[in-house]
Amino acid sequence: MSNVTSNRIAYYRYGGPDVLCWEPEELSAPGVGEVRIRQEMIGVNPVDWKMVAGYFRHTDRVPFPHVPGWAGTGVVEAVGTGVAHLHIGDPVIAGARGGAFREHLVVDASLVVSRPDSLSIEQAAGLPSSAVAGYSLVENLDVAAGDTLLVHGAAGSVGSAAVQVAVSRGAEVIGTASAGNHDYLRSLGAVAVEYGPGLLDSLRRHRPIDAVADAVGGRETVAVTREVLGTRGRAVTAWGDPHSDAAGIPWVRHPADELEQTVALAARGVVNVRIGATFPLARAVDALTFSQTGHPAGKILLVP
Ligand SMILES: NC(=O)c1ccc[n+]([C@@H]2O[C@H](COP(=O)([O-])OP(=O)(O)OC[C@H]3O[C@@H](n4cnc5c(N)ncnc54)[C@H](OP(=O)(O)O)[C@@H]3O)[C@@H](O)[C@H]2O)c1
Structure with a gap:
């Protein structure tokens, strides 16, 4: 399995969306327990601009450069050792923990589920994190x-x-x-x-x-x-x-297995994601600026 040349959105210091830059990267083959996905669509979540702004700098400090992004969908193009449930060519949905704003994504296979045929690429990208x-x-x-x-x-x-x-x-x-x-x-x-x-x-x-x-x-x-x-x-x-x-109100931060359950509900038509706006990945600055308004009237998506 060879390396791949790709592009990503990264930031080197906390700040507003304009600290994001579009840059090339060389991605290695997936390691043990990982897969590499050629991404078709990426979901934007408020956590992306909040992380860039440094909201979590005291609890979850990120190493720089950091790549935003908690949601993506695409096709598996390489599989690391120890991964039994995914194969090259599988359409999948990734609920990443950061790092998804890139054309090709190497991710822990435990954060990846199969994309049912009944789900469009837009719906699939809109599910991780928010839905x-x-x-x-x-x-x-x-x-x-x-x-x-x-x-x-x-x-x-x-x-x-x-x-x-x-x-x-x-x-x-x-x-x-x-x-x-x-x-x-x-x-x-x-x-x-x-x-x-x-x-x-x-x-x-x-x-x-x-x-x-x-x-x-x-x-x-x-x-x-x-x-x-x-x-x-x-x-x-x-x-x-x-x-x-x-007020003693617990903060729900979903475990990874709830992605699978949410995808199953979406495949049955129980959960339908309203699509708000779509931007090219290279224009992630505009996408995060729009997300920051707090009134996007639907899911914001990025196209690699
Ligand atoms: N815990 C987790 O795992 C997790 C995962 C994803 C997101 N989140 C968090 O959940 C929150 C919502 O995320 P989202 O993706 O749903 O955001 P979103 O799609 O950007 O939607 C924000 C919504 O908030 C509404 N709104 C703004 N101010 C309001 C107010 N005072 N009262 C009632 N509604 C108000 C807006 O409605 P109008 O346009 O009608 O005003 C808009 O529909 C964010 O804080 C995000 O960080 C948490």
């Missing part, structure tokens, strides 16, 4: 028929997956979003409410809420969660911060 987190929120809350679930940030990539999984389990779902996303939330089977100053009043008009999946975080959102649940109910967040910590 997996949405699934994981609902799973951790043990949402079932008869529950009323509030999803904060229901129109986002995490929240919309949580809505779809919870609806498929027979739960009543109330989702917060800005008015422009309310038709979208209704199309997923959720009741749409606007976030902001009137949120608590809107929620009081609905059934008592049993559980909250928070895909937003922050002081106001956590305060609403505590208010609607009182001393009862269950809550988890996809964005752990000092406010959710202080």
Whole structure:
């Protein structure tokens, strides 16, 4: 198995998206337990710009140069020793832990699952990290028929997956979003409410809420969660911060096997990723700048 010449997006210091650069690299053959993937599409997640900005510099310091990217899909082009479940030519989805913003990706095979024929390349690239987190929120809350679930940030990539999984389990779902996303939330089977100053009043008009999946975080959102649940109910967040910590709301960070379960749900049409915008990989600066707005109206994708 030979080396391959490729291109990647890398950064050499923390900062805004403009610290990213497009550069060539030489990738070696995959090592023990690894595969090399020729990537067809890459998913962008808010964690990408947050890592570039150094949000996790005190807990998960990265060695420079670092390559962003937690999601990709493509075709296996080389297999390291000790990998039995993947073969050259297999279409796959990778839930990487950083490093996916590159044309060819060498990755631990345990983070890679097969891409079902029924999934488009766009859908496949949109699943790792965000849709997996949405699934994981609902799973951790043990949402079932008869529950009323509030999803904060229901129109986002995490929240919309949580809505779809919870609806498929027979739960009543109330989702917060800005008015422009309310038709979208209704199309997923959720009741749409606007976030902001009137949120608590809107929620009081609905059934008592049993559980909250928070895909937003922050002081106001956590305060609403505590208010609607009182001393009862269950809550988890996809964005752990000092406010959710202080309120005792656990931060769900999904284990790798939940990628497989999320992919299976997507293959059955239970989870559908809304696609927001697509950029060439070389324009990752623009993609992360767009992600930073917090209102991308769908998954942002990169094409190598
Ligand atoms: N724990 C994990 O494993 C994991 C994995 C992936 C992501 N995350 C985190 O989860 C969060 C969401 O990620 P994402 O991929 O869903 O982001 P996204 O696709 O960019 O969506 C963000 C959403 O937040 C909504 N929003 C913004 N402010 C809001 C508010 N105050 N109340 C309610 N909704 C609000 C926006 O809705 P409008 O446009 O309608 O305003 C938008 O739909 C991020 O913090 C991300 O870092 C965690």
